[in-house]
Amino acid sequence: MYDQVIDKDNPNSALKVSKGVENPVSVNQNYLKNAKKRQELSVDDYVDGILSGNRTILARAITLVESNLYKHQNMAQQVIERCLSKSGNSVRLGITGVPGAGKSSVIEVLGKMLTAQGHKVAVLAIDPSSERSGGSILGDKTRMELLSSDPNAFIRPSPSAGSLGGVARKTREIIILCEAAGFDVVIVETVGVGQSEVLAHSMVDFFLLLQLANAGDELQGIKRGIMEMADAIAINKSEGKEKERSELAASNYRNALHLFPPTESGWNPKVFTCSAYSKEGIDTIWNTVMEYVEMTKKTGYFYQNRNTQNIRILSESINQSLRDHFYQSDVAKEKLELAKDDILDNKISAYIIAQRLIDEYFESLKNNK
Amino acid sequence: MYDQVIDKDNPNSALKVSKGVENPVSVNQNYLKNAKKRQELSVDDYVDGILSGNRTILARAITLVESNLYKHQNMAQQVIERCLSKSGNSVRLGITGVPGAGKSSVIEVLGKMLTAQGHKVAVLAIDPSSERSGGSILGDKTRMELLSSDPNAFIRPSPSAGSLGGVARKTREIIILCEAAGFDVVIVETVGVGQSEVLAHSMVDFFLLLQLANAGDELQGIKRGIMEMADAIAINKSEGKEKERSELAASNYRNALHLFPPTESGWNPKVFTCSAYSKEGIDTIWNTVMEYVEMTKKTGYFYQNRNTQNIRILSESINQSLRDHFYQSDVAKEKLELAKDDILDNKISAYIIAQRLIDEYFESLKNNK
Helix, strand or coil, X not given: CHHHHCCCCCHHHHHHHHCCCCCHHHHHHHHHHHHHHHHHCCHHHHHHHHHCCCHHHHHHHHHHHHCCCHHHHHHHHHHHHHHHHHCCCCEEEEXXXXXXXXXXXXXXXXXXXXXXXXXXEEEEEECCCHHHHCCCCCCCHHHHHHHHCCCCEEECCCCCCCCHHHHHHHHHHHHHHHHHCCCCEEEEEEECCCCHHHHHHCCCCEEEEEECCCHHHHHHHCCCCHHHHCCEEEECCCCCCHHHHHHHHHHHHXXXXXXXXXXXXXXXXXXXXXXXXXXXXHHHHHHHHHHHHHHHHHHCHHHXXXXXXXXXXXXXXXXXXXXXXXXXXXXXXXXXXXXXXHHHCCCCCHHHHHHHHHHHHHHHHHCCC | CHHHHCCCCCHHHHHHHHCCCCCHHHHHHXXXXXXXXXXXXXXHHHHHHHHCCCHHHHHHHHHHHHCCXXXXXXXXXXXXXXXXXXXXXXXXXXXXXXXXXXXXXXXXXXXXXXXXXXXXXXXXXXXXXXXXXCCCCCCCHHHHHHHHCCCCEEECCCCCCCCHHHHHHHHHHHHHHHHXXXXXXXXXXXXXXXXXXXHHHCCCCEEEEEECCCHHXXXXXXXXXXXXXXXXXXXXCCCCCHHHHHHHHHHHHHHHHXXXXXXXXXXXXXXXXXXXXXXXXXXXXXHHHHHHHHHHHHHCHHHHHHHHHHHHHHHHHHHHHHHHHHHCCHHHHHHHHHHHHHHHCCCCCHHHHHHHHHHHHHHHHHCXX
């Protein structure tokens, strides 16, 4: 059952997973054995497999999406394009929190609860640091052992795509594939440091922040601004002796959120306690999500937000391409650092030097350099 | 004394000011009388005037900066470039708050206190809506009557430059001119709605949020995220019967800020009460700013932040130019709206259509279209 979820064709994935399985060699052998099979899958095979809910083919399609090879990318885009019209029918839930907040445990208990209710749950991760840090989240699948072996769950570590934009794009595309494969709950896990939670927030319907009771210390890792993005804050590890302290923390957060301006959605962010250990309050997470979805579907904000997210991808992709093209140009390579020095030396205004660089850049494009 | 501060050459400025003076006709006559004099000023005249602290010439140089005429812009840039090396020697203080929070009154009392201590205080505004709304801030100078007539103060309404980027740029350039003219405190006032406070924040050393005691209502106007940008929150109108309620509000904000992650500067945002009416607590504002400046100059964050702000102008200007160029291209004009429709209809992925538009755009540039 376990290896159904593992992407056998992805050496990287196999490598990561091998940490948690008995015999890593057999996984690598599987990889070799299956290498040939991969070439046989056509775009039709992928699309049919995904739409029929075949998790092995879904996993292989994701590997295709994650690949940076041109021919894989080309094929992946065709698969995505054909899955698009079947996507969108899930609740997309973002979960963030510093390392140690208990994200994996909460997701495992929540995921098991949802599959028991008949849901199909996909768990993805955004962690641009996964390459460097060795994967702080979801890298080791043993952290969600029960959910990993659940036939109605699908767990996938963060694509190790280098750039933040790359990880974001691939994760968004993976969401489409998962939805087309019939997963009606997509959980995007992210670690509350760096910029990954801003990205996660930009692709989900509901954003949950997991906190611990003694916020003073734990918040050191959380970025400013995250609290204001949260649709709910759950104080995790509220169990045994910690219960009282967690309730107090919840009450503090509730008061703090009260001072915040209202959210764009009109939703009042909720604060509650939970425990992945005792399983108390985990149902509150889902009930809150459902309440939010019901309210925002009624007001139309739910759909409006998704449209905004989609259109934002267009403009952000365009802007990113424009920037990449400029910063990789000879003009930028030759003159940008000097320009910065001149600005810091107060020799020239940043506006003027920006205009000069831009003029030179467009001149060079015209001349087909 | 009063007309020293008014920019007599700017019909717009004169018009706005005329609301507050006894005889608007005389101002307009001044404008006509001085119209000829304007053409006589050379770049040297401007620079010498500014560096010698001549407020009339400073005001006229600002009008030059605000002008959208090519020849004015050209001259303005030369003036700015020559003032650059004399700029930077001020404390730049941003003040935001919803309309009604009492920004103008606080700035007036604070400004008078500072000029009495020997400081030279420039008050600028960022209000991109000033054109449409008729100027919600600083538009009517009578709101700072005492400060307006202070020879060591200089008050200037928001440039009505249309776009947010335009207002930001002009305000940054005006800061340079004011500093070169010897103003050692520059206050940038902005209204806590829209995006203007993000811009204000990006050009100041210290950011103060003015609040009122019954936050529940007043916060309706404030954008999310502003609280987290504040280096201090002052609960204004803490006077008479309101004192107790204001102290309670301050205590609530203090608790809330305690839950926030630490700031990048390492500074712990302060919360206190003040009253422009009773003048209590206004000195606390300045003492807090001084404490912040001392701390961050010691750690180096003060200079690092200014450098970051300067370099950010370079990249933001470049990015803005790149975007403008694309969105004004034929490719964008002809195909962007269709692309959006296709995305919202789930016909195509935003990433793919973005890439197609970009490819077409660069192709058209090569062909010199």
